[in-house]
Each structure stands twice: as C-alpha cells, then as structure tokens.
Amino acid sequence: MKKYTYQLLLIIGLITIGSGCSKSRLDLVDQSAYAYDTYFTNISALNQATVASYATLLHPGLWAREYYYIFDLMGHEAKRASFLLGAEQELGDYSFGTNNADLSSLWSSLYRMIFRTNLVIDRAAAWNPTATTDRAKLNQYLAEVKFLRAYAYFHLVTLWGDVPLYTDYQTTLNNNYLSRSSSDDVWKQVEKDLTEAQATAELPTVYAAGELGRATKGAVTALLGKVYLYQGKWAAAQAEFEKLMGAPYQYKLDPSFDNVFSTTNQNSPENIFQVMNQQWTDWAIGSPYYMFGNGAEQVGRQTHSGRAMEYGWNDWKNVYISNAAVKAFTYPDPATGLPYTDPRAKSTFYGTAASGGETVYCQQCATGEKAYPFDASDPQGDYRWKKYEYYHLMEKYGDPKSPINGQVIRLADVMLMLAEAYIQQGNTGSAPLALIDSVRARSHAFLYNTLGDKTNAMKILMRERQLELCGEQLRYFDLLRWGIIKQTINMEKAAEPGTGTQPFQDKHLLFPIPDVEKNYNPNVAREIKNGWN
CATH class of the missing domain: 1.25.40.890 (Serine Threonine Protein Phosphatase 5, Tetratricopeptide repeat)
Structure with a gap:
C-alpha cells in the first residue's frame, strides 16, 4: 500500500x-475539477x-x-x-x-x-x-x-x-x-x-508485499467469527475460526513471541490483520507529532503510532503496566500447586527478577553489544511496558513515531477464541486443550494435561487470554462480554x-454518547437517557 x-x-x-455547498448561477463549472x-x-x-x-x-x-x-x-x-x-x-x-x-x-x-x-x-x-x-x-x-x-x-x-x-x-x-x-x-x-x-x-487470502495491510479473506473470516462469539453464537463462531486452521490459509504461530511486537512483525506468519505503521511512514511530509493535532493539515497524512515513546519508561513515562496485570503472570502450577511465573512476563514488561519481568535493556543496540540494568526503584511502581517497545535496539527514542505495526487480529487470539467457542458449548476435551497448549508452547510455558470441567476450563481460558494478549487492547472487551467487568x-x-x-x-457498561454527536444530531440527542446513553 x-x-x-x-x-x-x-x-x-x-x-x-x-455535502451542502451551493453555487451561484454565475459560477462556471471547471470540467477538469x-x-x-x-x-x-x-x-x-x-x-x-x-x-x-x-x-x-x-x-x-x-x-x-x-x-x-x-x-x-x-x-x-x-x-x-x-x-x-x-x-x-x-x-x-x-x-x-x-x-x-x-x-x-x-x-x-x-x-x-x-x-x-x-x-x-x-x-x-x-x-x-x-x-x-x-x-x-x-x-x-x-x-x-x-x-x-x-x-x-x-x-x-x-x-x-x-x-x-x-x-x-x-x-x-x-x-x-x-x-x-x-x-x-x-x-x-x-x-x-x-x-x-x-x-x-x-x-485474496494473501497479498504481494506492496499490498500488505489490506484486509484479506482471512481477516474477514476472523472478524466474522469474533462477531458471532460476542453474540454468544458459539457454533457459528467455531465454524468460522476453524476455517482459519487450514487451507487455503497458511497462518502459523510465529516461532518468536517477541517478533510479533517488533519492527519486523509485518512478515510474521501470525498476522491476520494489523495496522501498518512502517509500511506507510514517509518523513518527507508531515510531522511526527500529528497525533496531538500539531498542524491540522497533517492529521491523516502520517502513518505511525506514538505508543512506544508515550509508554516508554526511558522516554515520556506516561503509563505503567498495572500491578494486577503483573501479578497475573504468577499463578499456581496445577502439577505441583506451587507458584509459577509465566515466561511471557519477560516479553511483556520490565521489572524485577522476582516478578518475571525483563531486568536489562538495549542488549543489542545498533551501536554494538550493550546491556543496561533496568532501574526498578521508581517510587510509583516497579513495572514498565516492554511489549511494542524497541529498547533492545536503542536506549532512547527521538520522536513519537513507532514503526511497529499494531496487531488487530492475530492467530493466537483466534486460537483462543476458538477454544472458548468449544468450551462454551461444553467441550473441554482435546480440541480446546490442544489450542491452549499450542499457544503456551510457543513461549515455553508448561502445558496442561486437562482443562477440567467447564467452569475450570473458562478460568484457564480467561487467564490465557489475559497473559497472551496483555497490552493489545483486548482485555476490556473480554471482561465486558464475559459479564465480569x-x-x-x-x-x-x-x-x-x-x-x-x-x-x-x-x-x-456502555460508553456515554459524546456531546459532539448530541450537538450534531437532534434525533440522537432526544433519545439519550440520564444524560449518558
């Protein structure tokens, strides 16, 4: 593209x-316009x-x-x-x-x-x-x-x-x-x-390199399955997700979990649909600060995200990963009953060795082999985001212009949604177990021997989605549709x-109808209850 x-x-x-402009009868129409x-x-x-x-x-x-x-x-x-x-x-x-x-x-x-x-x-x-x-x-x-x-x-x-x-x-x-x-x-x-x-x-099911970023038939199928899942149409969701597990589709879990959130992720076999940042970036025009409204003429002309710098602990430090999210990566091993720290913690956040987070950064800087210890003594919290960051390439960033493509739908997400569709229909056997274990095996987490009954299987599924998809803007939607938000x-x-x-x-449970819509559309304004929705 x-x-x-x-x-x-x-x-x-x-x-x-x-959309509403009127012309004087004296105006001449430019036929080439x-x-x-x-x-x-x-x-x-x-x-x-x-x-x-x-x-x-x-x-x-x-x-x-x-x-x-x-x-x-x-x-x-x-x-x-x-x-x-x-x-x-x-x-x-x-x-x-x-x-x-x-x-x-x-x-x-x-x-x-x-x-x-x-x-x-x-x-x-x-x-x-x-x-x-x-x-x-x-x-x-x-x-x-x-x-x-x-x-x-x-x-x-x-x-x-x-x-x-x-x-x-x-x-x-x-x-x-x-x-x-x-x-x-x-x-x-x-x-x-x-x-x-x-x-x-x-x-198409796939595009040539110059067309990457367009929606494929696989993206359509994945979103349709997700739409069915959100409405509780479990069998229909299962049918759509199962289509993506074989021909004509060739999706596979990326061998490297970290690569899915790296500057090279556009070539990951796990991609189903992503927002293409790096493919579009062209610094001959516009401003890297367009996302803040700096230069109205540049809005919509840039193609990058500011997430890396804004979340970046060594740059703007706008957010932490929450303590609850960090704690979720430590849970009981069913085989021993002892606390187990999921290996995906090290790919998700910087923190202490005890938390499982990454403790060094810039291990392979562009200027040569370097490694700096992460300072976990921040008074507000010890944990900072690593996912979607690229501090392994550079110590600090220059502008909010991350070239890392945003994952909208990827195969691991689909596999877990398919497992959920099985479980919701009472199937807690080999099919959902294999899907969950495949996702875990990629990161070298322990594998489950059984999911147990439906209640226990859903607990495992919910935690698996939280850990695998942490920081991918999906947990809010998950909690909402599960009715436990x-x-x-x-x-x-x-x-x-x-x-x-x-x-x-x-x-x-519902977002408020924005003032911008109420002020624009009188029909919507009349229908809003309690000034909210």
Whole structure:
C-alpha cells in the first residue's frame, strides 16, 4: 500500500465534496475539477477512496494514539503515571463524561470510516466497468470496505449499544440525521457486511508485499467469527475460526513471541490483520507529532503510532503496566500447586527478577553489544511496558513515531477464541486443550494435561487470554462480554497501591454518547437517557 501514500493525500480532501455547498448561477463549472459525480469513474480513483477508508485507522481516537490509551487504561492493564493528565486520566479512574476528548475522537473516527466506506460503495454502484480486470478489482475493493465498515460498527455496537446505522452515502450527502438503530439491527448489518465480503471470490487470502495491510479473506473470516462469539453464537463462531486452521490459509504461530511486537512483525506468519505503521511512514511530509493535532493539515497524512515513546519508561513515562496485570503472570502450577511465573512476563514488561519481568535493556543496540540494568526503584511502581517497545535496539527514542505495526487480529487470539467457542458449548476435551497448549508452547510455558470441567476450563481460558494478549487492547472487551467487568475492575482498583477505589458503575457498561454527536444530531440527542446513553 506504500505506493498509494501520495494518492491518499489527495483523496482525503474529496470525501465530503458536495455535502451542502451551493453555487451561484454565475459560477462556471471547471470540467477538469475533482467532483463527486465525475471523479470516481475509474479503478484508480476507487482504489484511492478505498485507501482513504483504511487511513482512518490512524486518525484521532484510533490506532495513532487514543485507542491504546482508552482500552489499556479502562481494561486496567495500564495505569497512569503522574505525567498523564486530562482525558487519559479520566479514562484511568472512570471519571469521564460525555465530553471526554478521547471517546469523542473514537466515535467520530469510527463514523468517518463508515462514511468513507459508504462513499466507495455508492460510487462503485454508479460505475459499470467494462474491463474484466476492473470489475475484479472493484469487487475486491467492495469487500475490503465492507470489512472496514463492519469493524467500525462492531466497535460502536459493542461500546455504545444502539447507534445510528448509516449504510447509504446519500443519507450523509443530504445531511439527514438518523435516529439510533437497535443493537440487534446493527449486529445484523455487521454480519451482512462480513458474509458478503467473505463470499467475494476476488478478495485474496494473501497479498504481494506492496499490498500488505489490506484486509484479506482471512481477516474477514476472523472478524466474522469474533462477531458471532460476542453474540454468544458459539457454533457459528467455531465454524468460522476453524476455517482459519487450514487451507487455503497458511497462518502459523510465529516461532518468536517477541517478533510479533517488533519492527519486523509485518512478515510474521501470525498476522491476520494489523495496522501498518512502517509500511506507510514517509518523513518527507508531515510531522511526527500529528497525533496531538500539531498542524491540522497533517492529521491523516502520517502513518505511525506514538505508543512506544508515550509508554516508554526511558522516554515520556506516561503509563505503567498495572500491578494486577503483573501479578497475573504468577499463578499456581496445577502439577505441583506451587507458584509459577509465566515466561511471557519477560516479553511483556520490565521489572524485577522476582516478578518475571525483563531486568536489562538495549542488549543489542545498533551501536554494538550493550546491556543496561533496568532501574526498578521508581517510587510509583516497579513495572514498565516492554511489549511494542524497541529498547533492545536503542536506549532512547527521538520522536513519537513507532514503526511497529499494531496487531488487530492475530492467530493466537483466534486460537483462543476458538477454544472458548468449544468450551462454551461444553467441550473441554482435546480440541480446546490442544489450542491452549499450542499457544503456551510457543513461549515455553508448561502445558496442561486437562482443562477440567467447564467452569475450570473458562478460568484457564480467561487467564490465557489475559497473559497472551496483555497490552493489545483486548482485555476490556473480554471482561465486558464475559459479564465480569464491574467486579473485576473494582476489585483490582481497590487493591492498587495509592488508589483504593471502586470506580466502575453500572452506567459504564456502555460508553456515554459524546456531546459532539448530541450537538450534531437532534434525533440522537432526544433519545439519550440520564444524560449518558
């Protein structure tokens, strides 16, 4: 996708053309100008619009910055350091309201993604290509944007419940304000988009190197299985996930757990869908500080994450890994009953030898073989993030421009979701056991001989997801769908040194409808109860 970077910059400015501007009858129409009715009439233009839909993944609220703060802090895998204030502080202590900037940005960028995908679908329907190759590419692009629209609505319905359901670009074009659709209807639309995308013969299972980052048929299948799982449709989820375990798919667990979160992870056989940072980075334009709104013209023109520097303990030090997350890596070995420290701890955080965390950094710096001891004497806590960091390559960073691609869906996640689908149907035997043990074996953790009954199997599965996927913005969603988020967050927060609070209230089961939407859409504003949702 790198070759489309400059085309992307052009198309971003075209998406809202025609949305309410009026012309004087004295105005002359420039026939060579870009216009909604005339521009999207060739495969190159439709590809640009498709790429522009992907671009929203790195807009405010999503993977450039806010996404990892929202779900790491609210899932209590991260806790704020003294440097972290404002909207992020509100997330960490659940004091946010309807004007929280991060949640507002998340809502806005998800709908921006929807509006852009709707544009592609609308213009594709208006163009009837005669060339067979153009038709094949057009079908591929339609499948891709349906995946992205499903991704956006999956988040909206999971986090906010009933939301406006825009599936027609003309509705947006004519400034029509939709009321909220029921969550059932939104889930149906998500399933429809994904099943249609999955059935598209032209959607590849793999891409050439220059096209990496696009949604594959495997990504569509994985998200569809996840959608079924979140609705408790266990058999349907199982069927989708099982497809990914064999031909035509060639996914495998990466032999190196650390490589999945490294600067070379774009070539990992474990990738199913990831946000491509390094493939797009081009420092000839824009600012590495675009994620903070520095230079409005640069927003959406950069393709990198600031997570490494912002979470970086040797740089900005905005967050710690929570004490609860660290403690989860030590649990009883069922064979001996003695405490066991999971080897994934060393790949997840820097800490003390007793905690299992990494105790040295910069073992292979670019300037030569070096190793520095990690200082675990910080008064606020002894644990700092290692996952998604690259302190093995350099002692300090220069700018918030991490080239490490963000994992959205990877094979280990799918394997554990498949194991969960088995367990939820009462199957705690060899099938889920083999999946869980395969994930553990990669990191050289001990293997289970049995999962026990359904209750015990779910406990093992829940812990396995917490350890394997720690810091990947998934635990909040897991706790939410398992129905244990309130009790878990309040228990962990109460035990956190210097905190001692139980901030999660019943209203937090859904995010508040942002003020930006209430002020824009009077129909939604009228439907909100208690000023929240």
